[in-house]
Amino acid sequence: MPRDPPPSTNAQTFLLAALRDNIRLDGRALDAYRPITLAFPAEYGVADVRLGKTRVLAKISCEVVAPYADRKFEGVFTIACELGPMGSAGWEVGRQDPPELLLSRLLEKTIRRSGALDTESLCLVAGSKCFHVRADLHVLDHDGNLADASCLALVAALLHFRRPDFEVKGQAVTVFSDREREPIRLSMLHTPFCISTSYFDDGSVTLHDATLLEEQCREGEIVVSMNRVGEVCQLAKYGGAPVDALTALTCVNAALEKVVAMDALVKGKLAEDEKSRDGGGVVRAELSAQNERPVQGLVG
Numbered sequence: 313m314p315r316d317p318p319p320s321t322n323a324q325t326f327l328l329a330a331l332r333d334n335i336r337l338d339g340r341a342l343d344a345y346r347p348i349t350l351a352f353p354a355e356y357g358v359a360d361v362r363l364g365k366t367r368v369l370a371k372i373s374c375e376v377v378a379p380y381a382d383r384k385f386e387g388v389f390t391i392a393c394e395l396g397p398m399g400s401a402g403w404e405v406g407r408q409d410p411p412e413l414l415l416s417r418l419l420e421k422t423i424r425r426s427g428a429l430d431t432e433s434l435c436l437v438a439g440s441k442c443f444h445v446r447a448d449l450h451v452l453d454h455d456g457n458l459a460d461a462s463c464l465a466l467v468a469a470l471l472h473f474r475r476p477d478f479e480v481k482g483q484a485v486t487v488f489s490d491r492e493r494e495p496i497r498l499s500m501l502h503t504p505f506c507i508s509t510s511y512f513d514d515g516s517v518t519l520h521d522a523t524l525l526e527e528q529c530r531e532g533e534i535v536v537s538m539n540r541v542g543e544v545c546q547l548a549k550y551g552g553a554p555v556d557a558l559t560a561l562t563c564v565n566a567a568l569e570k571v572v573a574m575d576a577l578v579k580g581k582l583a584e585d586e587k588s589r590d591g592g593g594v595v596r597a598e599l600s601a602q603n604e605r606p607v608q609g610l611v612g
Contacts, residue, residue: 324529331517336526342519343566350468350577352585356495357473361465364523365455370465371448372473376487379435379442387434387442391419391466392449399451411458414550418459419449422504422537423466426545430499436478436485443475445498456523459535463506468578472585473498502539505574507567509534511552515559520570534560536567540575 319327327337334342346364353360357372379386395403395412403409423429434443447469449462474495479486510522510530522530532552537545544564549555 319525319528323525327525327529328512331512336519338523345521345570348577350581352472352581357469359465359469359472361461361468363457363461363521365453366457366461367453368461368465369450369452370469372445372469374443374445374475376436376441377444379439384439385435386431388444389424389429389431391416391424391447394448394450400454415458415462418506418535418548419463419466421546422463422506426504428500428502428504429470430501433499437480437483440483441485454524456527457508457521459506459508460521464574467503467505470498471500471578471582503575504537504539504545505571507536507538507570509563511555514553515555518559518563534563536564538567538571540572542568
C-alpha cells in the first residue's frame with residue numbers, strides 16, 4: 313500500500329523549534345487560517361472549497377426512495393467521502409484508509425447526528441416515499457486540515473442545494489421538474505462547522521489549520537464541531553498525547569470566533585451567488601428570453 317513519505321528528521325526538528333518560538337513556516341500566526349476560497353459552479357448543490365492548497369468539492373443530489381422501517385416520517389441523508397490518488401499519492405481507489413473512515417465518522421456526527429438537516433421535511437408519504445439526500449465529498453488536493461475544509465464544503469453545498477417540489481394526492485406522488493416548478497431549499501436547522509486544533513510539546517503549543525507537514529509532526533489534535541450560537545455538536549480527539557481539561561476548554565472557546573467567521577463567509581457567498589442568478593425563477597427567465605428575441609420584420 314503506498315504511503316506519503318514522512319518528513320525528514322531535520323524538517324521535524326526545524327518545525328518544532330520554530331513553533332516553540334511562536335513562528336510558523338508560512339508566516340501565519342498560530343491561530344490564523346490560510347486563505348479560504350468558496351465558489352459555487354452553475355449547478356445547484358455543488359461547492360468548491362480551497363483552504364490554502366487543500367481543495368474539497370462537495371456535491372448534493374437527491375432521489376425518491378422508501379424510508380427506513382423504523383423512521384417512517386423521515387427522509388434519508390447519507391454522506392460519502394472519496395479520498396483517491398488525485399488528492400494524495402498515499403490514497404488508493406476503492407480502499408477505505410483510516411483517514412477516510414475518521415473523516416466520514418466526523419462529518420456524520422457533525423452534520424447528520426446533530427440534526428443539522430431537518431430530515432422530517434424530506435418525507436413525501438409516511439412509510440412509503442421520501443427524499444434520499446446524498447452528499448458526495450471529493451478531496452482534490454490534500455495539504456492538511458481536511459476536516460475543516462470538508463465540513464465547510466458540505467454545509468455550503470447543503471445550503472446551496474434545491475430539491476424538487478412535489479404534490480401528493482392520496483398515495484400518488486408527483487415530483488415536478490425544475491421547469492414545472494421552482495425547486496425548494498433544504499430545511500437546515502443549524503449550520504455546524506469543524507475547527508481543528510493541533511498540539512505539540514504535551515499541549516504547550518497549539519495551532520489552528522495545520523498544514524500537511526505540521527500534521528505529520530504533531531502529537532495529536534482536537535476537533536470541535538460547533539454552530540454560530542456556540543452550541544457544541546461534538547468534541548473529538550483521536551489518539552495522540554493526553555490533553556488536560558483546561559487545554560480542551562481553551563480550544564472550545566477559541567473555536568467560536570472561527571465558526572462565526574466561516575458562517576459569515578458562507579452566507580456572504582450564497583448571497584453573491586443568488587444575485588448573479590435569475591431572481592425571478594424559471595417563468596421570468598423564459599419571458600425574458602422571448603422579449604429579447606428579435607421580431608421578424610421589425611429588426612433588419
